[in-house]
Amino acid sequence: MAGGFPVKLAGPLLIAAFVAACGTGDKSAKELPLENYTAEQIYDRGEYELNRARFEQAAEFFEEIERLYPYTDWAKRALIMNAFANHRGQNYEESRAAAQRFLDVYPADDDAAYAAYLLALSYYDQIDEIGRDQGLTFQALQALRTVIEDYPDSEYAKSAVLKFDLAFDHLAAKEMEIGRYYLRRENYAAAVNRFRVVVEDFQTTTHTAEALHRLVEAYLSLGLNEEAQTAGAILGYNFQSTRWYEDSYKLLTGRGLELRAAGDNWLRQVYRQMIQGKWL
Numbered sequence: 001m002a003g004g005f006p007v008k009l010a011g012p013l014l015i016a017a018f019v020a021a022c023g024t025g026d027k028s029a030k031e032l033p034l035e036n037y038t039a040e041q042i043y044d045r046g047e048y049e050l051n052r053a054r055f056e057q058a059a060e061f062f063e064e065i066e067r068l069y070p071y072t073d074w075a076k077r078a079l080i081m082n083a084f085a086n087h088r089g090q091n092y093e094e095s096r097a098a099a100q101r102f103l104d105v106y107p108a109d110d111d112a113a114y115a116a117y118l119l120a121l122s123y124y125d126q127i128d129e130i131g132r133d134q135g136l137t138f139q140a141l142q143a144l145r146t147v148i149e150d151y152p153d154s155e156y157a158k159s160a161v162l163k164f165d166l167a168f169d170h171l172a173a174k175e176m177e178i179g180r181y182y183l184r185r186e187n188y189a190a191a192v193n194r195f196r197v198v199v200e201d202f203q204t205t206t207h208t209a210e211a212l213h214r215l216v217e218a219y220l221s222l223g224l225n226e227e228a229q230t231a232g233a234i235l236g237y238n239f240q241s242t243r244w245y246e247d248s249y250k251l252l253t254g255r256g257l258e259l260r261a262a263g264d265n266w267l268r269q270v271y272r273q274m275i276q277g278k279w280l
Contacts, residue, residue, distance in 0.1 A: 039065050039074035046081060055089030063098075076102075080111050083118045087125075096122040113147065113154035120144045124163050127170055134174055140167045172202035172211075179214060188218045199270065209235060213244035215267070216251055226263030228252065233259045234271055 034042055046061035062085060065078035083098035099119040103112055120143035126136050144167065147160040179194030191214065198211035212235045219228035232252050235245045236259045252259055261271040 034064050035068060039069040039072060039078075042068070043074055043078055043081075046078065046085070050081070050085055050088075053088075055085045056091070059085040059089065059091070059094065076106055076109065079105070080115055080118075083115060087118055087122060090125075092122040092126055095119075113151035113156055116143070116147050116151060117154075117156040117160060120147055120160060120163070124167060127167060134171060137167050137170050137174075141171075168202065169205045169207070172198050172205040172207040175202065176207050176211060176214075179211070183214060183218060186221070188222045191218045192222075196266070199267075209239040209242045209244040212239070213248045216248040220251060220255070225255075225257055227265050227267055229257055229260055229262045230265065230267040230271055232257075233261045234267065234274060235259070237271075237274060 037045075042061050042065050046058045046065075049055075049058035049061060059082050062078040062082035066075050066082070069075050079098055079102045083095050083102060086092075086095035086098060096119055099115045099122065102109075102115040103119070106112060106115075120140060123136050123140035123143055127140060141164060144160045144164040147154070148157055148164065151157055175194045175197050179191045179198070182188070182191035182194065195211040195214045195218065198205070198207050199215070202208070212231045215231040216228045216235075219225070219231065229252060232245075232248045235242075235248050239245050249259060261268050
């Protein structure tokens with residue numbers, strides 16, 4: 001169910017009666033309170049709205065079941081559907097609240113894994129661009145890790161792993177964006193700090209090779225040749241087939257420098273760990 005929650009169409013007669021009561025020109029029927037309907041009837045109306053992509057209305061019907069029939073099996077089913085409908089309608093805070101409520105009340109239920117996954121998605125689906133504040137990305141990572149660790153055998157674990165990797169890559173991309181900004185403005189020390197974060201903390205992402213090359217550029221501009229050479233050596237060991245290695249090779253050799261571990265600096269430590277098989 002990683003792509004969505006299974007929704008059945010309610011019985012046509014029941015739906016027709018409910019729609020007639022809630023949506024006809026008969027004023028007395030229109031104003032008939034939901035208390036006059038069973039939990040199943042209200043639930044079926046929620047599904048009716050859901051199948052017509054009226055997510056806000058669907059969520060409202062599911063929420064009413066919780067209010068009118070608390071602690072029933074229908075209330076439990078409606079709660080997870082409330083989270084789903086709100087997520088489909090991009091009402092992420094409401095979806096998150098309903099999913100968390102489900103986990104608090106029904107932690108051992110079969111649908112707890114799906115509730116945890118929905119909660120994670122409520123953060124993940126708001127990660128839309130690199131320039132945005134990264135707080136949501138950290139929250140998405142934490143929630144996705146919960147799915148992976150607490151429900152490893154669920155059908156949502158694989159999807160959570162993929163999304164975790166993408167969110168992690170997103171954080172690295174943010175560091176790279178800021179580092180490039182500093183590099184363009186010749187604030188080399190600040191740029192180095194950002195690229196160092198990528199190399200040390202996000203080395204499993206797709207940005208590591210470029211980060212090493214940018215370190216070569218920044219260190220050469222600062223006159224720190226040994227650091228630049230060591231960054232180039234790491235590139236040569238791990239990413240020799242990339243354009244970033246080729247660009248660094250040209251930069252270093254063009255200044256008569258070799259791509260080798262040199263000096264005693266943080267990159268030299270990374271290089272030692274790499275040679276010992278403890279990095280990348």
